[in-house]
Amino acid sequence: MLTVENISVNYGAIRALHNINCGVDEGEIVALIGANGAGKTTILNTISGIVPSISGVITFEDAEITRMAPHLIVRKGICQVPEGRRVFAKMSVQENLEMGGFTLESKQEIAEGIERAFTLFPRLAERRKQAARTLSGGEQQMLAMGRALMSKPRLLLLDEPSMGLAPMLVEKIFEIIVDINRSGTTIMLVEQNALMALSIANRAYVLETGEIALAGAASELASNPDVRKAYLGE
């Protein structure tokens, strides 16, 4: 579904990604794990078109999307939930969801999308008119995910959904991620919480300083001694 071939990215003189090759098949959950600064977020932002690559090719459903403008990539069916949630703080929950549905043509589609988001996250329905900045961290994560689902993406990119959340809430968010995947959305997940990520993913890539160090089935990686030592705290 998504293929990333030989992508390299520079931030000024610093090389952030070096010849990255990875991919996602339809229906999968794929995890990208690695330490801080390994380049996980940069991969997602390159796919979304926010960060330009200096070489390489990204294809999505047989169409090249390398260096395409971010808003056109959303129209192709890829949507990202950015790191730190980045909800529009001064806008209401409802307006945030409307923005997620910016690419939808009809008012009815937007209304249906909002209803779907409220079914998935009933807490948001109670807070419909509230400004997003008044929500708790967990609610903001739900809003960010609900907002991204508004455009009915076929591939959802999730950047650190567990960041700053209490363990109970992390469990809840990951259950919802699995639900979203079961209902037909392919998922690429960036996580520092490698244990949680590997527990729900089909496959995973391990990133180290801008390069892919390891790749394989999530269950294999979870039992790999090197991975356990470096990322699972053993």
Next chain:
Amino acid sequence: MFLQQLINGIALGSTYALIALGYTMVYGIIALINFAHGEIFMAGAFVGLLMVGYFKMNLFLAMLCSMLFCMVMGVVIEFLAYRPLRKSSRLSALISAIGVSIFLSSLAMMIFGANAKGFPDTAFQSRQIHIGSGDISTLQILIIGVSALLMLALEFIVQKTKIGKAMRATSEDYSTASLMGINVNFVISFTFALGSALAAAGGVLVGVLFNSVSFNMGLMAGLKAFAAAVLGGIGSIPGAMLGGLFLGVAEVTGVAVGYSSYRDAIAFAILVLVLLVRPTGLLGSKIQKKV
């Protein structure tokens, strides 16, 4: 006496508010003080004058033409002078803005000459109406009415329409807005178009009010409106409206109590005071640095 000054102040202040809105909207969305904005106001006044003087249009039609002209002008300025500098430092864009400002006022001087021009008497025949202890002219009613109408329209666009909501989203978080499928370049162009249209309307109104249109009228009006935008809280739309009205009333009151030679200084004295006491302005919010 007080009522009279209030009326005069609100009429003048509405025009400041119209210009200030353009500064604040552009700042809100790309964090740039568009110093060419005063020259858009000046161009609006000239286009209005041409439409009334040469094409014998009525004032409202002339204002509409002027607004359309300046919308295009604002979009073109952004495209040529600011967009290529979008990713460079804000200082470079600011210098570019000052350059555009000097270029436009010089261009206007070459085309229209250095002398101030007036609207023909037939443009708007003003009458005085007594209310209580004061007088209000039909021209003042026109200025306040048109300004209020335009500001209500703006408020509606920003709060209720899809593009208005996209403007607010873009001004809060540029890159996340693009992740929603919002074409941020279009939103920025639209913002310049809106702000320029308001400045053009202000230009025509001020041109009729003072019966004077000149190549350098954008400088002082632009600086005062900038002061109004900062006073209200730069980036805040209601702030710009409030700041403009406040500045207009303050200036007229200052003149009325005998400080007429300090007329232009009043706005800047207030600007300095605001920056000292409350740097975020009346309705502005603290800028939170994103990590």
